Amino acid sequence: MTAIKHALQRDIFTPNDERLLGIVNVCKAGKKKKNCFLCATVTTERPVQVKVVKVKKSDKGDFYKRQLTWELRDLTEVDAKDASKENPEFDLHFEKVYRWVASSTAEKNSFISCIWKLNQRYLRKKVEFVNVSSQLLEESVPSGESQSVAGGDEDALDDYQELSTREEQDIEGMMEVCEYAISNAEAFAEQLSRELQVLDGANIQSIMASEKQVNILMQLLDEALGEVDTIEGKLSSYEEMLQSVKDQMDQISQSNRLIQISNTNNGKLLDEIQFLVHNMDLSRGHIRALQDGDLTSPKGIEACINAAEALLQCMNIALLPGHDKLMAVKQQQHLFTELRDTFARRLTNHLNNVFVYQGHDQSSTLSQHTVELTLPKHSPLHRDLLRYAKLMEWLKITHREKYEGLSRTYVDYMSRLYEREIKDFFEIAKIKMAGTSKEAKAKFATLPRKESALKQETESLHGSSGKLTGSTSSLNKLSVQGSNSRRSQSSSLLDMGNMSASDLDVADRTKFDKIFEQVLSELEPLCLAEQDFISKFFKLQQHLTVMPPLAQPEAEESDGSVPSRMPPQAEHRHSLSSDKDMVRLMMNKVFQSIETELNSLIALGDKIDSFHSLYMLVKMSHHVWTAENVDPASFLSTTLGNVLVTVKRNFDKCISGQIRQMEEVKISKKSKVGILPFVTGFEEFAELAETIFRNAERRGDLDKAYVKLIKAVFMNVEKVASESQKTPRDVVMMENFHHIFSTLSRLKISCLDAERREAKHKYTDHLQSYVINSLGQPLEKLNHFFEGVEARVAQGVREEEVSYQLAFNKQELRKVIKEYPGKEVKKGLDNLYKKVDKHLCEEESLLQVVWHSTQDEFIRQYKHFEGLIGRCYPGSGITMEFTIQDMLEYFSSIAQSH
Numbered sequence: 001m002t003a004i005k006h007a008l009q010r011d012i013f014t015p016n017d018e019r020l021l022g023i024v025n026v027c028k029a030g031k032k033k034k035n036c037f038l039c040a041t042v043t044t045e046r047p048v049q050v051k052v053v054k055v056k057k058s059d060k061g062d063f064y065k066r067q068l069t070w071e072l073r074d075l076t077e078v079d080a081k082d083a084s085k086e087n088p089e090f091d092l093h094f095e096k097v098y099r100w101v102a103s104s105t106a107e108k109n110s111f112i113s114c115i116w117k118l119n120q121r122y123l124r125k126k127v128e129f130v131n132v133s134s135q136l137l138e139e140s141v142p143s144g145e146s147q148s149v150a151g152g153d154e155d156a157l158d159d160y161q162e163l164s165t166r167e168e169q170d171i172e173g174m175m176e177v178c179e180y181a182i183s184n185a186e187a188f189a190e191q192l193s194r195e196l197q198v199l200d201g202a203n204i205q206s207i208m209a210s211e212k213q214v215n216i217l218m219q220l221l222d223e224a225l226g227e228v229d230t231i232e233g234k235l236s237s238y239e240e241m242l243q244s245v246k247d248q249m250d251q252i253s254q255s256n257r258l259i260q261i262s263n264t265n266n267g268k269l270l271d272e273i274q275f276l277v278h279n280m281d282l283s284r285g286h287i288r289a290l291q292d293g294d295l296t297s298p299k300g301i302e303a304c305i306n307a308a309e310a311l312l313q314c315m316n317i318a319l320l321p322g323h324d325k326l327m328a329v330k331q332q333q334h335l336f337t338e339l340r341d342t343f344a345r346r347l348t349n350h351l352n353n354v355f356v357y358q359g360h361d362q363s364s365t366l367s368q369h370t371v372e373l374t375l376p377k378h379s380p381l382h383r384d385l386l387r388y389a390k391l392m393e394w395l396k397i398t399h400r401e402k403y404e405g406l407s408r409t410y411v412d413y414m415s416r417l418y419e420r421e422i423k424d425f426f427e428i429a430k431i432k433m434a435g436t437s438k439e440a441k442a443k444f445a446t447l448p449r450k451e452s453a454l455k456q457e458t459e460s461l462h463g464s465s466g467k468l469t470g471s472t473s474s475l476n477k478l479s480v481q482g483s484n485s486r487r488s489q490s491s492s493l494l495d496m497g498n499m500s501a502s503d504l505d506v507a508d509r510t511k512f513d514k515i516f517e518q519v520l521s522e523l524e525p526l527c528l529a530e531q532d533f534i535s536k537f538f539k540l541q542q543h544l545t546v547m548p549p550l551a552q553p554e555a556e557e558s559d560g561s562v563p564s565r566m567p568p569q570a571e572h573r574h575s576l577s578s579d580k581d582m583v584r585l586m587m588n589k590v591f592q593s594i595e596t597e598l599n600s601l602i603a604l605g606d607k608i609d610s611f612h613s614l615y616m617l618v619k620m621s622h623h624v625w626t627a628e629n630v631d632p633a634s635f636l637s638t639t640l641g642n643v644l645v646t647v648k649r650n651f652d653k654c655i656s657g658q659i660r661q662m663e664e665v666k667i668s669k670k671s672k673v674g675i676l677p678f679v680t681g682f683e684e685f686a687e688l689a690e691t692i693f694r695n696a697e698r699r700g701d702l703d704k705a706y707v708k709l710i711k712a713v714f715m716n717v718e719k720v721a722s723e724s725q726k727t728p729r730d731v732v733m734m735e736n737f738h739h740i741f742s743t744l745s746r747l748k749i750s751c752l753d754a755e756r757r758e759a760k761h762k763y764t765d766h767l768q769s770y771v772i773n774s775l776g777q778p779l780e781k782l783n784h785f786f787e788g789v790e791a792r793v794a795q796g797v798r799e800e801e802v803s804y805q806l807a808f809n810k811q812e813l814r815k816v817i818k819e820y821p822g823k824e825v826k827k828g829l830d831n832l833y834k835k836v837d838k839h840l841c842e843e844e845s846l847l848q849v850v851w852h853s854t855q856d857e858f859i860r861q862y863k864h865f866e867g868l869i870g871r872c873y874p875g876s877g878i879t880m881e882f883t884i885q886d887m888l889e890y891f892s893s894i895a896q897s898h
Helices: 002-016 105-123 143-157 165-177 185-209 211-279 284-292 298-315 327-360 379-398 400-434 438-445 451-464 472-476 483-494 506-537 569-590 594-608 612-630 635-663 677-692 699-723 729-747 750-775 780-795 799-804 810-818 822-839 847-872 884-897
Strands: 018-028 036-043 050-057 064-071 077-079 089-093 097-102 128-130
Touching (some): 002 036, 002 064, 018 105, 036 105, 050 105, 097 105, 284 298, 284 327, 327 379, 327 400, 379 400, 379 506, 400 506, 506 569, 506 612, 506 635, 569 635, 594 635, 612 677, 677 729, 729 750, 780 799, 799 847, 847 884
Antiparallel strands (some): 018 036, 018 097, 050 064, 077 089, 089 097
């Protein structure tokens, strides 16, 4: 065990600056025995740490390694299992109970005794030793002796010490002299014992020889003891002297401590007074500015702003507990409250007067803006009022009710001012829309200001003005009455506002477009400037706004506001939301008439000409898109979005009206149909729409309208063609679908590509059908004869046997052919040309196309007849009375003659 202890000390504990004091060979109870060692160690450095270490032999070699380490202070109980009988089992209670079986009872008792001694010396911790013999545990001793006992215990524990280097060298030298030291240990031990006895004898002789020196030494020691007694007496007297000095020094120290406490208290009191004086002192200049400061001059306003900020800082100072009970603090707080109320009252009265004066100010009337159709700019007022922005922020923090009262006053009087200006502005816009005739001007000059009266007068204007009124009966006379009325029919269908085509030319619509654009362009900067001003002046939620050049305030005003103290994050988000709501509410009240006036203007434009809805849809969509890019939640964006819904509804109504009029079209029974009026109307609509919607944001709405219109056009063309009595159905279909195809090909409307291909298909089919049907007339009997031949062949008669049929023999064939000599054929073709010319209209110029197709079909039939003759009447020598070359000459001469 000693060798193992030495090896563990050297390999494991010495590198960690620890000493091994106790060791026991153990294994865990109740399991397969795997031996290990429990070691009690202390550190060599102060403070001393006592540990219990579990050491286990490595599986890969003969060296040992640490496995677990416990602090002795964590040990709560040692259970030896049985104090009277020998039992190698014991338990150690750390964070959990560890059960061990020692290799012997003696090792167990030695280790438990070592644990007890270490606890007594280093920890003095109450560890319960259960079932441990009292002989192992030393009795408690007085404190003065405990250390020596403990020291002796440690010395007893420390019975093994490492050899020094010199001791190892001496032992090695001795062992080299005695060669048999290793082979015969007993002889070596006897040799060492004899030498030790020799040394002891020599030492005794040396002591006896030096007795004289010992006596001299004892005498010197007695003299030294006498000197020590003398010195001790002097030290006692000195101690008595110093005791009085010590008492005096204690009194001085107590006095110094009291003085230091007094100085500390005085310093703290001075700091408190300086804190209150520094933070709650308002200068006389600030008090004077709050009581009597000039709120009209820039210098006076700046002084009032500084004073108000200083007052707010003094009132918001965070007082320490107990400050509010001081009389001076109470008086100062009372003074601040009076100054706050006084200044808030003065500021509120002054701004109220400014708002009231501006609301009743008649200087900015619309008379000076009539020619240009512009709204008065309020940037000077905004610039003057923005100087009070910081004071409004102060009022918002200190007097919320006065701040809200000022907001209501501003909204009340500015809404009256804006209502007058906006109504005048829209009246002038309506006059310009209605035209410059004296009658229209006289009508609009007498318009009352109330909205209901304005609507009644506008309706009266529509009924009496020659410019605005269309004949209702002209729509009823829309039926086809001859080719000379075709232009008026198409123009009447194009007009969805019951207006004549001469009154609704391109210049009038362009004029309307410019007026409507001017109205929106004037309203947009006005609303944006007012919303930006309200946000800055009333210190509501700030948002980035792209302002037009005329509506931007100067840099010094825009930079004049200072950010208020930031509340906590959640409160800040709530504040931003409530500020946005307040801005929206104020803007709705200030401009409460804008949406009504815009809807009235849109209704007037739509009544003048329903096609104005196209212009309004494009312009309004563009301005809504611009406003949403600037601020999606702004008043302007919301208002224009609402009005856009009305414009879109009018646009849909215009499309529905066109479709309804297509369905109501009636054709004349006495004249040919030609190009239907709603087909030309669709062409003009598409040309106009493509011009208006070029690069527009609402192109999708137009594409949907195109699809609806073209479907209605297709359906009604077929309907009219079926009802036509004067003109063949194929001609009506051919001409109108040719016109539709030409229009769609020219305009290149991508969403109608499928309809364009369908129109071409219908046009081609009906052209072929018309040509085939018309060719039956010049060679009618010949056609009937060969149809009979084909019928016999279809019934199963062989082609070469057809000539034996009584009705279709060679004599009958020659008889039919003789009825159509070249002269007769040319005459029939000439009559056919005249009839085709009579069927077709001049607008489409399809006569030559139809005549060329007729020629191709005639030649095809001729070749077909020749083939039937060759197959059914072989060797008969029967041929037609005219050749293909003759036919080509007939067609060419007829076309040239006409």
